[in-house]
Amino acid sequence: xxxxxxxxxxxxxxxxxxxxxxxxxxxxxxxxxxxxxxxxxxxxxxxxxxxxxxxxxxxxxxxxxxxxxxxxxxxxxxxxxxxxxxxxxxxxxxxxxxxxxxxxxxxxxxxxxx
Numbered sequence: 001x002x003x004x005x006x007x008x009x010x011x012x013x014x015x016x017x018x019x020x021x022x023x024x025x026x027x028x029x030x031x032x033x034x035x036x037x038x039x040x041x042x043x044x045x046x047x048x049x050x051x052x053x054x055x056x057x058x059x060x061x062x063x064x065x066x067x068x069x070x071x072x073x074x075x076x077x078x079x080x081x082x083x084x085x086x087x088x089x090x091x092x093x094x095x096x097x098x099x100x101x102x103x104x105x106x107x108x109x110x111x112x113x114x
Contacts, residue, residue: 005035029094048099050110055090064090071113 006012012027019025029051033044052071056064068084068091075082081096097109 003035046099047101047103047106049094049096050106050113052093052095052113053087053090054093061090068093074113 004015006015016025028045029049031046033046035044054064054068071093072084075093075095083094083096085092095109095113097106100106
């Protein structure tokens with residue numbers, strides 16, 4: 001299956017629902033400067049954030065919320081730009097930083113947060 005860009009949440013949901021139980025679908029938290037169906041994914045990816053997923057396993061939302069609050073203490077203290085939202089079964093946290101070409105920089109930032 002070729003890569004496709006979905007520009008709205010509605011188009012994305014329709015695509016996911018159409019593929020449900022039919023094929024694997026992959027998505028990314030990163031944006032791209034240029035997109036072509038044949039270009040390497042790495043060629044224009046904008047690496048400027050990390051994504052943290054706090055899942056509530058076994059319906060233990062309280063534990064996921066506890067973990068989010070611990071991380072958010074650091075995020076607020078360091079004044080990191082961020083977006084946090086409830087995902088339905090946990091929380092998604094995006095932390096924004098400087099743009100980089102080296103994924104190792106993102107990994108270093110991730111380890112600091114972890």
